[in-house]
Amino acid sequence: MTSTALTVIPPTVTILEPLPKPARRGGVILTxxxxxxxxxxxxxxxxxxxxxxxxxxxxxxxxxxxxxxxxxxxxxxxxxxxxxxxxxxxxxxxxxxxxxxxxxxxxxxxxxxxxxxxxxxxxRGRTVDDIIAERIAWMKAPTKKPDGEMRSRIESWETVASHLRRFLSPRLGKKLATDVTKNDIAELSGDIVAGRHGGKPSVSNARHMRRAASGLFNWAAEAGRDYVTASPCVNLPKLDPEHPRTRVLSEDEIRIFWHGLDRKDLPWDRRTRLALKFELVTMLRSSELLPAHRCELFDLDGEHARFDVPLKRVKKRRVIQQPLSSLAVEIIREALASKAQQFVFESPVYPGQPLHRKAMGTALRGTKHETCRGKTKTAGLCELLGLKPFTPHDLRRTAATLAGDLGFDDAAIAKCLDHAVSKKGDVIVPTVTGRVYNHSKRMKEKRAVLDGIAAEIRRIIGTAAKPDHAALAA
Structure with a gap:
């Protein structure tokens, strides 16, 4: 008889309490x-x-x-x-x-x-490029201005956008805005100063980048946006100071410049050359005088000729009423070739439009063009007239220096330059006085300064004032 082995099956064990969960991997004190x-x-x-x-x-x-x-x-x-x-x-x-x-x-x-x-x-998961795009759209959105016109919220938005796109976006654009640190901004700033960012070394560009980046991150941190918790543009190392321009034309240079602009063989159009003369005589900025319209000129035939620059063209966004000397009126009369012409300094390329805002600087500096035969260069007025290079803004400085040499005080010269004056002699004047309460245009003081400059220029260039035929006829 064959024996059969019996297999004993143990009873099923019922677990009444759950097994403890394994400890989470890496459960440590975080550091x-x-x-x-x-x-x-x-x-x-x-x-x-x-x-x-x-x-x-x-x-x-x-x-x-x-x-x-x-x-x-x-x-x-x-x-x-x-x-x-x-x-x-x-x-x-x-x-x-x-x-x-x-x-x-x-x-x-x-x-x-x-x-x-x-x-x-x-x-806060947005990249720097994301908030740059939104910031630019916000800056250029039209809003109502004090003069009643609808213009961009920040009227210099194109310049700010250029700084953001040229300097900030290539280096930090793909990075999360919340991950940008002050070390990132400081490192980028140092690379711009040293020329390691792919462009020319420039302290000025580093300062422009910082200003644009600071505006961007402060805007991104505002309540309602909260793209970042705080701006990284704080406690950055100081940049080296920029040396202010000091170029002033001497009397000999003024004489060569003034008479040289009348040459017939120059490659630059006559109205651009007249605009350069006008800046020296009026002390206005290029962006203020180049779009001068016939309707902005008053009393050209009288004793109180003036040019009203609308606030949308003025750096400080305030109307400038600039007295016009007899020399300035002569320039205007020559520039206005016909009664149908509306802009004083009309473009030779686009009739009915003013000269481009960079026309005067380009004329002084010259241009280089890429062609199929290589590079071609049009010599600038400085080179053609044998003068040390200068910019249109240096003409304002030259006029201010002439006024100072004539004995006019800085407060009167500042008014002609449209600069804010907070101190007269030893007396400190509250800023709010000039900004809110005193809206006097100081026309008598300004006219005395500008007439004095015109007389000094006439002495230097050796020409007398032209007779006022309208006044003689009257």
Whole structure:
């Protein structure tokens, strides 16, 4: 008889209590050093000190804090992003503080807070290029100005946009705006000064970049946007001072310049040359005088000729009433070739339009053109007349120096230059006085200065004033 082995099957064991969950991997006391570690794959490290807090570290080096918890209203697990690690603006201690604050809230308030934080997290996930594009759209949006016209909110927006696109975007454009630090701005600034950014070394461009970046990040941090928590453009190292221009034409240079502009063999059109004379005589800026319109001229045949520059063309956005000397009136009469001409300095290329704002600078400097045969150059007026290079703005400085040599005080000269005056002699005048209360144009003082300059120029160039035929006929 064959024996059969019996297999005894043990009874099923019923587990009454759940097994303890394995400890979360990496449950340690989080430190900034852990957040800065490099990893080969995404790694989560939970904090033992503030339960629920963890940091997610990516191979790219980005470390993001989050809070995992059980929603008491639904019983489900939820998590919310707290922010991206930044050694200067958002550290482990900052993340813990946020967790402690969230835990102290009641369920309803916590849910509302998390919704708000989710919205902020979406906003703060924007790149620098994103906020540059939005900033430019905001700057050029039309708004009503004090004179009643609709113009761009920031009228110099094109210049600011150029600085943002040329300097900030190539280096930091793809970076999250919240990740930009003051060290990034300082490093970019130093590279612009040293010429390591791909352009010429320039302290001025570094200053332009800083100003544009500061405006961008301050705007991005405003309530309602909250794209960043704070601007990184603070406590930056000081830039080397820029040396102000001191170029002033001597009497011999004024004589050569004035008579040289009357030569018939020059490649630059007559109205551009007359505009250069007009800047020396009136002390106005190029952008103020070049679009001069017939309707802005008053009493050319009388004793009180003047040119009213509308505020939209003035640097400080205030109307300039500039007296016109007899020499300035002569220039205007020659420039206005016909009664149908509306702009005093009309473009030879685009009839019915004023000269381009850079026309005078280009004429003095000259141009270079790329052609199929190579580069061609048109010599500038400075080169053609044998003068040391200067800019249209140097003509304003030359006129102001002539006025100073004639004995006029700085306050009167400043009025002609449209500069703010806060001090007269030893008396300090409150800024609000001139800005809000005293709107006098000081026409008598300005006319005396400009008539004195015109008389001095006539002496230098050796020509007398032309007779006023209209006055003689009267």
């Amino acid at each position: 900034d050093r852990i957040c800065q570690k490099r990893v080969t794959k995404r790694t989560k490290v939970y904090d033992r000190k503030a339960p629920g807090l963890y940091v997610s570290i990516l191979p790219t080096g980005v470390a993001t804090f989050a809070f995992k918890f059980t929603d008491r209203t639904t019983g489900k697990q939820r998590s919310t992003t707290l922010g991206t690690y930044n050694p200067e603006t958002f550290t482990v201690e900052d993340a813990r503080s946020k967790v402690y604050a969230l835990k102290a809230l009641d369920p309803a308030t916590l849910a509302a807070s998390l919704t708000t934080q989710k919205t902020l997290a979406a906003k």
